[in-house]
Amino acid sequence: MIEIAVLFAISCVGLAMALNLWRLARGPTTADRILALDTMTINAIALMVLMQIQQGSAVYFEAALLLAMVGFVGTVAYCKFLLRGDIIE
Amino acid sequence: MMLDAGPIEILISAILVVGGFFALVGSWGLARMPSLMTRLHGPTKVTTLGVGSCLIASMIYFPATQGKYSAHELLITLFLFLTAPITANMIAKAHLHRQGRSIDPNPMDDIAEGLPETGLGTGWATFEGQDAERADPPR
Numbered sequence: 001m002i003e004i005a006v007l008f009a010i011s012c013v014g015l016a017m018a019l020n021l022w023r024l025a026r027g028p029t030t031a032d033r034i035l036a037l038d039t040m041t042i043n044a045i046a047l048m049v050l051m052q053i054q055q056g057s058a059v060y061f062e063a064a065l066l067l068a069m070v071g072f073v074g075t076v077a078y079c080k081f082l083l084r085g086d087i088i089e
Numbered sequence: 090m091m092l093d094a095g096p097i098e099i100l101i102s103a104i105l106v107v108g109g110f111f112a113l114v115g116s117w118g119l120a121r122m123p124s125l126m127t128r129l130h131g132p133t134k135v136t137t138l139g140v141g142s143c144l145i146a147s148m149i150y151f152p153a154t155q156g157k158y159s160a161h162e163l164l165i166t167l168f169l170f171l172t173a174p175i176t177a178n179m180i181a182k183a184h185l186h187r188q189g190r191s192i193d194p195n196p197m198d199d200i201a202e203g204l205p206e207t208g209l210g211t212g213w214a215t216f217e218g219q220d221a222e223r224a225d226p227p228r
Contacts, residue, residue, distance in 0.1 A: 002150070005102035009109030009143065016116030016135070023120050023128075031125055031184040038176055039119055039132040042140055045165065046112055049143045050105070053150050061161035068165055072172040079179035083186055 006054045013050065017043045034078045041071030097153050101146050108142025115139060125184050129177050136173040141166060182215050 017040055024036035045067050048060040077087050111134050118131030144162040152158045 001098050001102050002105070005105040009105045009112075012109030012113040013139075016112045016139075019116040019120040029125060029184065029187065031180050031187065032128065034183070035125070035128060035132060035180050036119065038180070039116060039135055042132065042135050042169070043112060043116065045169070046108070046135075046140045046143045049140070049147050049162075049165075050109075053105070053143075053147055056154065058151060058159065058161075061159070061165075065161060065165055065168070068168045068172075072168070072176060075176050076179055079183040082183040083179075 003054070006050055010047065010050050010054070013043050013047050017047070030082060031079075034075060034082075037078075038071060038075045041067060041074075045071075097149065101150050101153075104142050104146040104149070108139050108146065111135065111142065112139030126181065129181060133173060133177065136169055140169060185213070185215055 020036050020040045020043060024033055024040065027033045027036055045064045048064040048067070052058055052060045080087050115131040115133070115135035115138075118134070119128050122128040122131065144166050148162045
């Protein structure tokens, strides 16, 4: 039962990442592309958590934590660059 | 590792299905909404309900099957819930500033010609002090 539920959730998150990719390629403004990339990072974290439930191993936790931190820093850096034309002033 | 069919298995499966559903709905909203200010709503559902449900399912699954508990899920949850509002605020601010200078026009936003008045007698807070800063000579 859990196997089927995990498979369903992984399919949903994979489809969600495809939708994010569509928005990333198409998004009319630069802020749209930043938002799509940030959502893709969050979906990747969800995918890692689901993968380790499926495999029964806890080796992806550090990767998911690192992705959470680096994704946030990257998004803020993109926004600062758009706002100020520079990241560290 | 298999669980016995029981209430814990049903609970984990239900939480997983809810998480996958909300991740899909949030990204569908990101793809289908007409302008960026409405598109900001979708990813918040992905962050809170989608990833939150997956992490809760993981927090129940690993102690129930392998008998070991770890606080990694709490760390990820805390970090995501702390950073999601900051990210949304920064993206909205970048969008407003690009719109205000009409660099990046998005006709669905109705603010391509400039922002409306706030109605409070003061300007938009995110644009406060910009003119003074521009008037300053470079240090």
